[in-house]
Amino acid sequence: MSNKKVLHIITVSFVINHFFGKQFSYLKEKTSNQYFLGCSPSDEFFQLSESLNYTPFAVNVTRRISPITDLKAIFKIYKFIKDNNIDTVIGHTPKGGMVAMIAAFFAGVNNRVYFRHGIIYETSKGLKRFLLKNIDRLSGTLAKKVVCVSNSVKKISEHDKLNNPSKNIILGLGTCNGIDTENKFNPEKQDEYLIKDIRNQTKITDKDFVIGYVGRLVKDKGINELIEAWKTLREEYDHIKLLLVGPIEERDSISEESKRMIENDLRIINTGFVLNAAPYFKLMDVFVLPTYREGFPTVSLEASSMNLPVLITKATGCTESIIENKTGVFIKNNAEDIRGKIEFYIENPEMKQLHGDNGRSFVRENFEETKVWDIIHTKLGY
DSSP: OOOOOOEEESSSSGHHHHTTHHHHHHHHHHHEEEEEEEOOOOHHHHHHHHHHTTTEEEEOOOSSOOOHHHHHHHHHHHHHHHHHHHOEEEEEEHHHHHHHHHHHHTOSSSSEEEEEOTTTTTTTHHHHHHEEEEEEEEHHHHOOOESSSSSHHHHHHHTTOOOOOGEEEEEEESSSBBTTTTTTTGGGGGGGHHHHHHHHHHOOOOOOEEEEEEBBBBGTTTHHHHHHHHHHHHHHSEEEEEEEEEEOOSTTTHHHHHHHHHOOTEEEOOOOOOOHHHHTTOSEEEEOOOSOOOSSHHHHHHHTTOOOEEEEETTTGGTSSSTTTEEEEEOSSSHHHHHHHHHHHHOOHHHHHHHHHHHHHHHHHHHBHHHHHHHHHHHOOO
């Protein structure tokens, strides 16, 4: 029994379910540890604390570079560590990692872990790229262990010398947390009354072929290209709809034309932010992620676990989330290729079913969350 006090630092509450789920409850039974979670305050952050078994610690950690706000966050985290005798500090993403590792270093915490969820500077240029790379390098240097969420991220980390390669760890085949394939992302255990209600709200019928996406609607996720592909598909097929589950964000904004299409096309359904995306997968026929940058796409595992074939780019980390021509297919970052690969599944329903079934088996075998949590407990010691 460990009886440690463990502090995680993240930037936004949007990621809590993806990064942790019920990890704290599971590990608490093994260790009797106490888990604290530091995050910029929001209603969701406090609401989830009881069900997910963490003690909330409100600290304003911005995703953007903001020296004064960052210094205030570092001092507040430092003081929290000292006041609560924290044993282990884990920082997530470049900004969460940076403020957490600096505070933990100066507070004398020996067990410092940085989760590298992706390569944030991958699509940046010039001074911005330089700054982002060195923020990541600082976090990696101060950490005692660095969890790379995919082998692709690990390879870039070593090539760009972001930290001593001996610190790098992979959890199984990759991922930061795994997913709940037994309950939450089990197509056989979805609430049929809720599904029916969502169908009524979205006007999606059983006869529709639904192209699905879950995540932030931003340029880096390839939403502009997806909308361009949709323009052609909607003219060829009367029975298809596009279901976009996630908020349109101003940071890394999609084009005005894409925004107009999403707002005005009656066959495009945009739900905005939803706390639980699982039932929406049940309405989809295929899942598309035309992303330019990723660490490890947990959302593609969720889609596979829900028996959906996954169409995904070969961006960093994505190549490890599917088995090509078995659980899905790779797409390029252009509308024509996206359209063609979607059309393949529209015209070949038996392959859609086969790849969906294979995907669920692949995820259950390799990414079930309790298997990943056991690895976390063994390799990271908390």
